[in-house]
Amino acid sequence: MNLHLDAVILGVVEGVTEFLPVSSTAHLLIARDLLGFRPPGDVFEIVIQLGAILSVVAVYWAKFWRILLDLPSSKDAQHFVLAVLVAFLPAAVLGAGLHGFIKNVLFTPEVAPWLIATTLILGGLLILVFERIAPPPRYLDGDKLPLSKAFQIGLCQVLAIIPGVSRSGATILGGELLGVERKAAAAFTFYLAVPTMLGATVYDLYKNRAVLTLDAGTDIAVGFVVAFFVALVVVKTFIGFIGRYGLKPFGWYRIVAGLGILAAMLLR
DSSP states (O other): OOHHHHHHHHHHHHHHHTTSTTOHHHHHHHHHHHHTOOTTTHHHHHHHHHHHHHHHHHHTHHHHHHHHHHTTTOHHHHHHHHHHHHHHHHHHHHHHHTHHHIIIIITSTTTHHHHHHHHHHHHHHHHHHHHHHOOOOOBOOTTSOOHHHHHHHHHHHHGGGSTTOOHHHHHHHHHHHTTBOHHHHHHHHHHHHHHHHHHHHHHHHHHTGGGOOSTTHHHHHHHHHHHHHHHHHHHHHHHHHHHHHOSHHHHHHHHHHHHHHHHHHHTO
16 A cells, blocks of 8 residues: 555544544554554654644644743643643653553553553443543533642543553543543643643654654655644544533443454454
8 A cells, every 4th residue: 555545544543543532552553553554663653643732732722822921920820831730740750761661561562452452442341430420520620620630630641651541531531530520621631632742752752763764754744744634623523522422432432442453363
């Protein structure tokens, strides 16, 4: 298959799944293997993830710019930034400390497919159960979460270092269980995505600096642009969707996808 078409397909997969509670990492690994896509490997996936990150910046640009301007004098702006940073810290510390284990153990061909299938199914079941038992929301504004709740949501995000565990799923569901209204938790998840994903991207690029080349620049550029525009649509529509339907559709999808992966591996 033409590499440019592969890049488009993977850009669509990244853009659609990065902010949905279905695990973009799992979908990218599966799509890449189905396509037989190899060059430029991990660097390609790292850079197209940056495209998805920038979609959040584009959607919330006015908010972020206003907060930046108000930061020296506004307590609300200062609290917003501090809450995001407090939530970011657990993943930053553990992600950097466990980077070698994550890449060299959890993402190996022998481990990753079975782990992804298992976590997709378990994550789907947890969504269906936790959506039923989540307490009535006490925190309705994702811009003004108490620092303690922001930190606890950050701890939930740490689970996403495991392949197949969705970052957005862990933080939104964790937020709901902590008494944060679903749409408020989703909004905070988008804010938190910017430093978390940007930090992970920069760190991965640094780790892969020895293999960075321009040989596959066109494919990287195509995947980056596609991921940006597709993710832009997802970010703009996701909060409204879960406000109306909740997370249950994603829970059922995860279970079906996980069972499908298990069946495919067992029938090899």
